[in-house]
Amino acid sequence: MAQIQSLFSTRPVPVSDSTVSATYVAVTLAATVALTFSVAAHAQQRAVPITIGPQPLSDALLKLGQQTNLQFIYQASLLQGLNTRGVKGTLTPEQALDQLLSGSSLRYSRQGNTITLIQRAQPQVAATAAAVDDVTQLGAIVAETYADPGITEGSGSYTSQAMGSSTRLSLSPRETPQSVTVMTRQRMDDQGITQLSDLVQQTPGLAMDSAGNAGSDSSMIYSRGFEIDNYLIDGVGQVNSNYSSIFQTSDMALFDRVEIVRGATGLMSGLGSPGGALNMIRKKPTQEFQALAKLEMGSWDHYRSEVDVATPLNEEGTVRGRVVGVIQNNHSYLERLREKKRIFYATVEADLTPSTLARMGFSYLEDNITGHARSGRPGFFSDGMRTEWSRSDSAAADWAFSKRRNQSFFVSLEHRFENDWLVKGTYNYASSRYNEVIGYAAGGYPNRESGQGVSIWAGRWAGKPRQNSLDIYATGPYTLFGRRHDLVVGATLTHTEEATPTYGLWRFNGWDGAISNIDDWDGSTPGAPVNPASGRMHIREKSASAYITTRLRPADDLSVILGARMTSWDNDKRNYDLAGAETSAVLQAEHDKLTPYVGIVYDISKAWSLYAGYTSIFKPQTYQDTSGNYLKPLLGNSYEFGVKGSLLDDRLNVSAAVFYLKQDNLGVALPGEYAPNGNSAYESVSGARTRGFELEVSGEVLPNWQLSAGFTRSVSKDKDGGVLSTEVAQNVFKLFTTYHMPNVGNGLTLGAGVRTQSAIYQDGRGPNGERFTQKGYAVVDLMGRYAITDKVSAYVNVYNLLDKKYYSGVGTAYYGAPLSMKVGLDIRY
Template sequence: MHAFSRRFRAAQPPEAALRRLPKLPAALSLTVLWRGLAVAGLATTLLLPSTPAVAQEVRSYAVPAGSLDDALNSFARQAGVTLSFTPEQVSGRGSAGLKGSHTVEGGLAALLAGSGLVARAGADGYVLQGVPVTNLGQGDAVLGTVHVSAQATGAPGTTEGSGSYTTDSAATATRLNLSLRETPQSVTVMTRQQMDDQGILELADIVRQTPGLTLNQSGNMGSDSSAIYSRGFVVENYQIDGVGMVNSNYSTLFQTTDMAFYDRAEIVRGATGLMNGMGTPGATINLVRKRPTAWFQASAKVEAGSWDHYRAEADISTPLNEAGTVRGRVVAAYQESGSYIDRLQQRKQLLYGIIEADLAPTTLLTAGFSVLQDDMSGHARSGRPLFYSDGSRTDWSRSDSAAADWAYSRRNYQSFFAALEHGFAGGWKVKGTASHSISDYDEVLGYAAGGNPVRATGAGMNLWAGRWAGAPTQDSLDVYATGPFQLFGREHELVVGATATRSIENTHGYRLWSFSGWSSAIPDIWTWDGNFPAAPYNPALSDIHGKERINSAYFTARFRPTDALALLVGARSTSWENRRATYTYASGTRSESNRAEKGQLTPYAGVVYDLNDSWSLYGSYTDIFKPQNNMDPSGAYLDPLLGKAYEVGTKAELFNKRLNLALAAYLIQQDNYAVQIPGVLAPNGANAYRAASGTETCGFEVEVSGEPLRDWQIAAGFARNMVEDRDGHALNTNIPQNTLKLFTSYKLAGVGQGLTVGGGLRWQNRIWSDNQGPASVRVTQDGYTVMDLMARYPLSKQVTLSANLYNATDEKYYTTTSSAYYGEPRSLRLAMDVRF
């Protein structure tokens, strides 16, 4: 990939100017082909009419490198113009992409330079014409002085710089780079633009804003008491760049991941056994890293907000040699934050670096690292009790903390990765990725959730105390090949791959909840400041050694029997082994837990049928298999979750593929479904569960994302989910059945440099838990709505100010029905972003 710039001048006559155009590389000879109509040989029109104002407006474009049809589709979608052509004009070429600020005519001239094609402006938009130089007319899009800066802009699906709330492709569901419409499952992509607009900082914020996902937060983020749910199941499958992160002992480690490293988050709801091998049929969250750009760009951002929130970020990307064949990027951030909850403080430090090198025109080497240190003090695993000792309800302030002053959570995540990718003739590609990660965590627990206070005296409460710590390491190797193949005179696609993962954790065991010679009593909760009682003496009691191995091989084939029909079939074979040994110092005894599953086969099938150029119907099926780490009250692990998942729906690409619409209905049948037993703990100190068989989960989801009108972005979704046992009784009633999430922004181009305003809401229906408090009554949190607002104003091309107001109406609500843990009150964050 090479960076270059050219200056074109229109002299008299215009054909003379065109004769002086430089001969550019063949990779920049751009054409367009709408694949769905190519075989039919029909003319294609990329909708949205152009206007003189649109044609002359200078705006930023980010057209990814790839096929020529995708490049001009992307440009027309971003420009909001009509572009008409025939397949014969544009067949069989590639594109290096386009980056920078242009008028519509300037961008078209850049894309078509050297191709023998021109774009003629007309009353209904632009028309591609391939004509001899001497026949060019005055309306061709080579007029005026145009500065062109064209670069390859990154991998398919890249959202940075697009300004959009949607993307052109996602690979998390099948590893094929398919559009959302071509994927026979429910997929949400949280783009870089939406994250910036909503001020999203970590993974938990992604969950709060993603349709169909629910955060059941019983305490401060990062502990095991805050679980992410999708379609009635806890989300346990996390990926980075498509490679699974494995830590079955403590998957909530990933919930506090900072989003500064990432271009986007791809969330596939439903069963994803094809890409994971194992997992609940809830969702997979795949975080896709930022990559270096072939042009220099740099940004710095500072922000401040309520409760002493301060954060600074820097992001620099640049070519490292003159040819641009070696590129690097560095991202760094530092954050200190207080909280609306007393004593809770957070400090973050993070650094990310990545280098890409073009070893050959079709060979790419990538290597990088990331480090995240996240420390919280005054950290609590829950809120205060919901009931007084007489059975009446408490009414704490939202700022009242359950945390002892000495309680903390410390996390230090380190990752090192390298990938080698090579392209072959005929469109085939092979990629291998190796990674090594360390997730170092240490949590000292102390929170006032025991007992129930006496209203008059404040006595009757005690601390739950303990500690858990570890530093699990994971080594992964993922290799796959993908490309087209011919069968029965038509072209199809295939992916074959294998993944090997090793996770090792050597740590110590500590005492939980009760300690000899230590009183956990809090004399008076009304005057308690978290300092008394002091932390109990809690030395290590045991050595714990854990090893987890996952080996899997898979394939996905996408057959195209007709232009309108796509059949996807695949399977994954997974072998899993988990060994855990504990040596107890006091008794000198050793206990072992060895679990394994060999050659577990997970089939997958999907079908997509195009009704027309915009609408499709789809259906998919897969099996469910997940060894569970939930324990029953005796400490025995629940048997693996088994079942079947079905999904049907319709999807659409509207407004020239700028807007994605999806409607899905699903049915999940499972055995050994884990149901939390309220108020009961397993011997390891975690919540205890029971296994329910013959359960069914069903529901539907509606989602829309993208740009329905120029400068208007929207991301919205409604989800309904119901979980019932074999007798029709509702399960997991502490998770809302209905949720609605909406965020939208609009750029007022006529206001100064261009004011962007936006807002959103999150609504859920009521949740409840039975058998709570001294009288074993039902606790209900009624449905509620949280509203957020934002504004962004550029002072210049380099400096932008932004403001985010969260919970604008100051809604007061519990985030759970197990303790008095409140959602965040109204808060404000202000930021200044400087770009170079």
């Protein structure tokens, strides 16, 4: 119970830190009080429980008016013959209305408590009962809005009704011919998911090989046996082949949801991992005022505060804004590891006309870590036997650190035409800065008696990458052979540039990295080597692609999705000495590479669909072999077949899929061998095959019962039948469920989850080539939340309830987190 007790630790904290923490808490409390007074000055509509089943749209609007006290004005002919799939969840009235109208040609405007429905082809009119002929009033809509149908905030659900991360068409999960998962805002809140690494550990089908601290280049995300390095924000790729791990630093407070696509994603990203992609969707302003404040504390001196305020900025609600702020300080179960995070996000959107929406925003993230390590301590003694360290024993030198900054600015403009077509353009500028001094005790193997034989790997890298990206697309319906179909065409340009000093790595003249006795090492000796800049490196990475995707509807129950993306990519990396003379240059370039995509979805009933999907794989690789040569691009084909169901009025999604991938030039790490740059060396394997299947269920099983569960089996083999990627679990099962009891006090929610995986191993890790193995294991988590009032809730999350001890990767002794907990207050208006 030491970890739980550490939640209330009384060990001394430096005065400056405690003062800063107290200031942060005071600021957050002050902000909360300010929000309380703001509520009195804002008329608002809060999220409320809404239940409307599939039925004619006119009947559904009548029920929505009864449940929310809205009044609707519309011409009766507008709704003739229109039906809706219904809506269920804890939603604001406008979120419910957006779902009811999804897929129709209707839009609306709002004045007070009155909603006016009009055809998209008509200009917005401030209609009144006297001005409209043949008008029916149901009880109460007016400022026009175009809501994202995939928004999960306020839904209370573990699934989403729409997502576009696979094809860019706005499709429901059942209509998407690929395995997809949506990590909703509700589930992130329930499980206390604040970091991207937390999300990956809880997402079905994903695995994390953490051989070092989260966010380091030795902490990798896998899907179907392949590393994921495709990170997108609002559908726009984050490109930095030199150091893609910096994108793992993302904090989930900024996002409404994360859409995870498993399998090849070349249609969306052009040059992409065959394993999948993570698309993080930013929070947006809301039509009504809402505010959130969180105060949280946890094991190992974890303190976190959040403020999130969204509000209309003018009386008509045509200009809206949102601000998010996060402060986090924490130690760790690992000695010497300490983290400080500061996050700010602001966004504003405006209805320039009834059909034109402009949005802009800015985000800032600061992440400082001391006691940072790329691995754990050695996994073997010098005699070939396994070591057995305490989970708190760190490999980090006390002078090792990681500092990261990221600033991002984005602006978008979208216009809806009278024919229901949408054109949208987004420009994004991101500037990052990282400075990491490396020092970790993983060299050699300790003598069992003396503790000698271990040395420190040391070095430094730093950089200031900047990315400019422009994404433009148009999407809408068209008619062919008397039937309605969907089309999206677009283009994406990215330019990433980085100028950075270069430093020495691993070994230094006049510096001895040997540790006298690892058993009583405190991280202070030896000191950091003298490591001034030895030169500079300049990197330019450019990508340009154009794509087209159409969903053909040859029959009511059949969809055929055809797509293609043409991509050109250049990565120019040059090194210079201090005098400015070029010492080396590497140019990787691929031009006009075509990525085709075919998907077929057949509806066997209103609830069930069969699907098949195909796409090709093309991905340039930045892995190097032992001679420093870059591997040739990864080539291959991906096939997927499955069945999907949308049950219980679309509140529950289920799926089953089988997949097969064929790859050439697959990069496979060579244990214990290194490239000239100090990174692990790789070799190309041709004729590799990956086979597997996935099962997943997510959503509301019964009223108030949310569930997410998934099982994945994936096996990769070379052409001779040898197993590849043994460091990634072949079998992964994840489950999390909550049940809400509204009649217990003001409301009680209890939840539990389990994460299990099969054994992982890697050969050649010991002094005599011994195999490093982590047997299969299971980790159990719990949560609870109690509504003290209708606005204030208390919550608790317990992680690794059974205190399971396990390695989170193979190669060195880096352990997963032991038993821990977080408690907090959630205040919402």
